[in-house]
Amino acid sequence: MKNQRVVVTGGAGFIGSHLVVQLVEAGNDVVVIDTLLRGNKIPHEIFKQIEFHKVDVCDRDKVKAISKGANVIFHFAAILGVDIVADNPIETMETEVNGMQSVAGAAIENQIDRIVYASTSGVYGHLALEKSVDEEILVDPRTSYAMAKRYNEIYLASLFEEKGINSIAIRFFNVYGLRQDNRMVIPRFYEQAMSNEPITVFGTGEQTRDFTYVDDAVKASILLANRVKGFEIFNVANERESTIGELAEKIKKMSGSTSEIKFIYAPKKRYDFEVGRRFGSSAKLLKHIDYKPNTQLNEGLDVIYASLLN
Numbered sequence: 285m286k287n288q289r290v291v292v293t294g295g296a297g298f299i300g301s302h303l304v305v306q307l308v309e310a311g312n313d314v315v316v317i318d319t320l321l322r323g324n325k326i327p328h329e330i331f332k333q334i335e336f337h338k339v340d341v342c343d344r345d346k347v348k349a350i351s352k353g354a355n356v357i358f359h360f361a362a363i364l365g366v367d368i369v370a371d372n373p374i375e376t377m378e379t380e381v382n383g384m385q386s387v388a389g390a391a392i393e394n395q396i397d398r399i400v401y402a403s404t405s406g407v408y409g410h411l412a413l414e415k416s417v418d419e420e421i422l423v424d425p426r427t428s429y430a431m432a433k434r435y436n437e438i439y440l441a442s443l444f445e446e447k448g449i450n451s452i453a454i455r456f457f458n459v460y461g462l463r464q465d466n467r468m469v470i471p472r473f474y475e476q477a478m479s480n481e482p483i484t485v486f487g488t489g490e491q492t493r494d495f496t497y498v499d500d501a502v503k504a505s506i507l508l509a510n511r512v513k514g515f516e517i518f519n520v521a522n523e524r525e526s527t528i529g530e531l532a533e534k535i536k537k538m539s540g541s542t543s544e545i546k547f548i549y550a551p552k553k554r555y556d557f558e559v560g561r562r563f564g565s566s567a568k569l570l571k572h573i574d575y576k577p578n579t580q581l582n583e584g585l586d587v588i589y590a591s592l593l594n
């Protein structure tokens with residue numbers, strides 16, 4: 285994708301900021317809509333080259349006006365983080381539902397026929413227990429966040445049927461990398477390890493996740509944006525399982541930390557949502573764009589650790 289006018293909602297956030305960097309570097313004209321809930325993660329040099337609007341994605345009139353003339357909208361604005369979502373289920377759902385209506389309205393009014401939406405592997409809920417999940421498996425969202433993501437996937441499917449707006453929903457599997465904040469497990473473990481405080485693992489540490497490096501996730505998103513047609517769902521997963529206990533060990537070892545690894549009881553709200561095992565299949569992604577995430581967890585962790593030393 286180059287020489288396109290691209291709107292990115294949530295562009296100042298973790299994944300959004302990496303997306304903005306790659307889009308600008310490829311020669312696109314990038315417009316960001318973000319309320320800066322997590323600060324501005326877009327590197328300074330890149331920020332100077334974009335158009336930025338501190339605007340709530342739920343503000344339909346403003347989103348419509350800002351996105352005039354755009355070729356594609358990446359809709360990545362959201363409320364997330366297990367604890368934050370558990371404490372704010374109403375705002376989580378509102379941002380998803382009203383934000384998507386705003387984006388859809390802008391696409392219809394401005395004849396933007398491509399939306400790339402950040403969904404989540406969370407829609408698979410507990411069904412991911414037995415095997416690597418593909419897009420065909422029945423979904424089972426358990427949180428307001430996952431529920432809202434699934435709702436928006438269905439909404440986008442109908443938007444194509446009713447209005448001919450093409451879109452893709454990307455189900456990301458635990459994206460990690462530079463500039464992520466400590467709502468997520470990897471930055472939290474680094475913070476604890478580097479200060480030699482106990483590394484706190486919820487539960488037994490045997491629960492698994494599929495960690496996808498952010499550069500890979502963004503590359504896949506841009507390649508997908510080039511081929512949006514109808515409505516499609518794609519997993520973006522690294523296809524490798526790691527236990528949270530192993531992750532804690534790796535981070536402790538890498539940082540030469542004296543931290544104790546402490547297995548603690550999580551607050552009840554966490555257990556209600558806890559998924560024992562989750563890893564995804566990127567076979568559909570590979571088939572359609574001839575690419576799938578390939579950065580190994582150790583490589584990604586090395587990059588983060590190196591940045592923390594600077």
Ligand SMILES: NC(=O)c1ccc[n+]([C@@H]2O[C@H](COP(=O)([O-])OP(=O)(O)OC[C@H]3O[C@@H](n4cnc5c(N)ncnc54)[C@H](O)[C@@H]3O)[C@@H](O)[C@H]2O)c1
Pocket residue numbers: 293294295296297298299300317318319320321322323339340341342359360361362363364379383402403404405455456457458459460
């Ligand atoms: N990080 C992951 O592992 C992961 C996994 C699955 C899906 N996702 C999805 O990817 C997207 C990006 O996630 P992230 O990790 O970068 O999260 P993030 O919290 O770092 O970024 C989200 C951004 O959205 C902005 N935002 C929130 N509410 C807004 C509103 N009403 N109007 C405008 N901006 C608003 C925030 O200010 C923030 O900059 C989200 O949609 C998320 O649900 C992320």
